[in-house]
Amino acid sequence: MTALLTTQSPIKPIALLTIEQLSITLQEKVVLSTLDLSLDEGDILGLVGASGCGKTTLLNAIAGFSKPTKGKVIIDGHLLSSNGLSGGEYSVPAEQRQVGMIFQDYALFPHLTVKENIAFGLGKLGRAEQLEQIGHLLTLLKLNEYRDSYIHQLSGGQQQRVAIARALAPKPKLLLLDEPFSNIDARLRNELMVEIRQLLKQFKMTAIFVTHNKDEVFTFADKMAVMAQGKLLQLDAPNIVCQQPNSYQVADFLQLGSWLPCQVNSANVHSLLGDFDIANSGDKQTGLAYLLVKPSKLQLNSLVDKQNIANAQVEYISVTEQGYHYYLSSLDGLAKDKSLAFSKLSLYSDIALSFKQKVAVSIKPHDFLFFNKNN
Numbered sequence: 001m002t003a004l005l006t007t008q009s010p011i012k013p014i015a016l017l018t019i020e021q022l023s024i025t026l027q028e029k030v031v032l033s034t035l036d037l038s039l040d041e042g043d044i045l046g047l048v049g050a051s052g053c054g055k056t057t058l059l060n061a062i063a064g065f066s067k068p069t070k071g072k073v074i075i076d077g078h079l080l081s082s083n084g085l086s087g088g089e090y091s092v093p094a095e096q097r098q099v100g101m102i103f104q105d106y107a108l109f110p111h112l113t114v115k116e117n118i119a120f121g122l123g124k125l126g127r128a129e130q131l132e133q134i135g136h137l138l139t140l141l142k143l144n145e146y147r148d149s150y151i152h153q154l155s156g157g158q159q160q161r162v163a164i165a166r167a168l169a170p171k172p173k174l175l176l177l178d179e180p181f182s183n184i185d186a187r188l189r190n191e192l193m194v195e196i197r198q199l200l201k202q203f204k205m206t207a208i209f210v211t212h213n214k215d216e217v218f219t220f221a222d223k224m225a226v227m228a229q230g231k232l233l234q235l236d237a238p239n240i241v242c243q244q245p246n247s248y249q250v251a252d253f254l255q256l257g258s259w260l261p262c263q264v265n266s267a268n269v270h271s272l273l274g275d276f277d278i279a280n281s282g283d284k285q286t287g288l289a290y291l292l293v294k295p296s297k298l299q300l301n302s303l304v305d306k307q308n309i310a311n312a313q314v315e316y317i318s319v320t321e322q323g324y325h326y327y328l329s330s331l332d333g334l335a336k337d338k339s340l341a342f343s344k345l346s347l348y349s350d351i352a353l354s355f356k357q358k359v360a361v362s363i364k365p366h367d368f369l370f371f372n373k374n375n
């Protein structure tokens, strides 16, 4: 007898959302460009990117409000939009997609009560089922005492809860939230985000939310996607994106530090803050590159010690919770090579410095991250 050998590959969860090669052109402007994205069931994705980079258009394409010029949108194994890519144009109407959307202004119906707003998408259910579902959501979202109130009688936070209850009521497969927290008072925002995240996790809801604030991604999301000019630059856990940005653009957009131009050789680096060794660094690109300098990696040295020479001067001063915040520029006299000059290096310190004061700063040894501006 011969034994049959089978190789079992680990079962990979089927993605709840798959976007393939999505491109959208609106009035001859390329708004999304060959974008690929995949999310597993229950993932909450925070989508960030500069104004106009295409975040809302991406949500619209998923929800069915915007048709792809090319590409596919697949939710839970069902093809919802397709154009090109081995096939003709195909699109499932927005109302049949099982995608809930929450807009920045919530778009609640002012002439309906809280209860009626939540009931809006439940037309297909029988009366008893409707009442049960509404009652369940009113309780979960702590809206019971407002069930018969009109929208203008509610606070911003309460209106947002109604918007979430209305979106969850038809049990969507995917929830899209366009800047959901931007109208909420800053003091309440964090509390509300934690609460809504717990609720979405309870529902095992897959969600994408757009924000301009990376701190919101850390509080609310499992994954972070950074977009620029209609493209997805990086998608990963928020801490990975922030610790290992994959490009100058990502690190710069997220303001992960400031930039020190350097001349990089195979084992050492020349900069206007001195030369340092990178023999053990994994990053081996050479030539002119930009070192990402996190504020904690910059050290202010005393000029009383004659070993230290002034190499920067103070250009801007502000007071923050972490002490004084300074922007430093390089000293002209040091810059034989103008391409190494810097003008906005961020330094936090408890020491009071004055405008134009000359200082000696150095880079503490760490895992150096160098980038080219065009990668």
Ligand SMILES: Nc1ncnc2c1ncn2[C@@H]1O[C@H](COP(=O)(O)OP(=O)(O)OP(=O)(O)O)[C@@H](O)[C@H]1O
Pocket (backbone or CB within 6 Å): 026, 027, 029, 031, 049, 050, 051, 052, 053, 054, 055, 056, 057, 058
């Ligand atoms: N219907 C349209 N016709 C033409 N251009 C459009 C249309 N809708 C959006 N755009 C353009 O597409 C680009 C992306 O817009 P979109 O609203 O998706 O960006 P965004 O990243 O959500 O911006 P913001 O953060 O400011 O909301 C913008 O340049 C916008 O002007």
